[in-house]
Amino acid sequence: MEGKKILLVEDEVKLARFVELELKYEGYEVTVCHDGREGMNRIMDEEFDMILLDLMLPGLTGIEICRRVRKFSRVPIIILTAKDEVMDKVAGLDSGADDYLTKPFAIEELLARMRVAFKHSEGLTAKKTILRVQSMEINTEKRMVTVGGKVVDLTKKEYELLCYLVQNKNIVLTREQILNEVWGYSYMGETNVVDVYIRYLRAKIDEAFGEKFIHTIRGVGYYVKEE
Numbered sequence: 001m002e003g004k005k006i007l008l009v010e011d012e013v014k015l016a017r018f019v020e021l022e023l024k025y026e027g028y029e030v031t032v033c034h035d036g037r038e039g040m041n042r043i044m045d046e047e048f049d050m051i052l053l054d055l056m057l058p059g060l061t062g063i064e065i066c067r068r069v070r071k072f073s074r075v076p077i078i079i080l081t082a083k084d085e086v087m088d089k090v091a092g093l094d095s096g097a098d099d100y101l102t103k104p105f106a107i108e109e110l111l112a113r114m115r116v117a118f119k120h121s122e123g124l125t126a127k128k129t130i131l132r133v134q135s136m137e138i139n140t141e142k143r144m145v146t147v148g149g150k151v152v153d154l155t156k157k158e159y160e161l162l163c164y165l166v167q168n169k170n171i172v173l174t175r176e177q178i179l180n181e182v183w184g185y186s187y188m189g190e191t192n193v194v195d196v197y198i199r200y201l202r203a204k205i206d207e208a209f210g211e212k213f214i215h216t217i218r219g220v221g222y223y224v225k226e227e
């Protein structure tokens with residue numbers, strides 16, 4: 001567990017502080033957010049090895065965070081619920097969380113659950129880490145994209161967009177679908193951000209390697225084609 005990066009999203013400041021100190025003592029690197037939206041922003045900006053998620057949060061609920069994260073990541077998520085949030089607990093597992101723990105909990109219990117979730121996720125990623133289309137290969141564990149064995153340098157958003165296209169290869173995705181999946185429902189910017197990022201990807205992949213991956217259906221959207 002040396003150096004594993006944990007994000008703790010918990011608005012009960014005292015509890016968050018306690019868990020943070022205990023996890024640090026165990027050798028984890030811990031980032032704490034007290035607000036759901038801030039937590040989601042951190043997840044979009046940084047790589048974490050695990051997310052510990054309270055359900056009732058200001059800004060954005062734990063369920064919503066979980067649902068959004070699962071669209072682009074299999075990072076282990078453990079939900080921390082209060083006793084009276086049983087229905088939320090079910091919803092949390094439905095939305096893709098790996099485990100839940102009822103508050104108050106013993107720190108040893110949390111540490112044990114974390115070890116189980118890590119082991120489980122290592123098993124999963126070992127199975128399904130490589131996505132392939134033609135000469136392109138995406139290693140989702142290393143977050144590395146290669147074309148013909150050469151590494152392609154992508155930003156986080158470019159990578160997420162490419163993964164979404166490749167996971168749905170041969171399916172035409174509308175701009176709205178892409179925007180919702182990759183940028184999130186709350187995205188308030190211009191819808192042409194999709195076109196802009198498709199251009200970036202084409203420049204870095206299709207044009208750089210002289211092989212066509214990303215296809216346009218005019219007036220509808222985009223897809224990655226497996227010949």
Ligand code: CA
Pocket residue numbers: 010011012054055056057
């Ligand atoms: Ca709370």
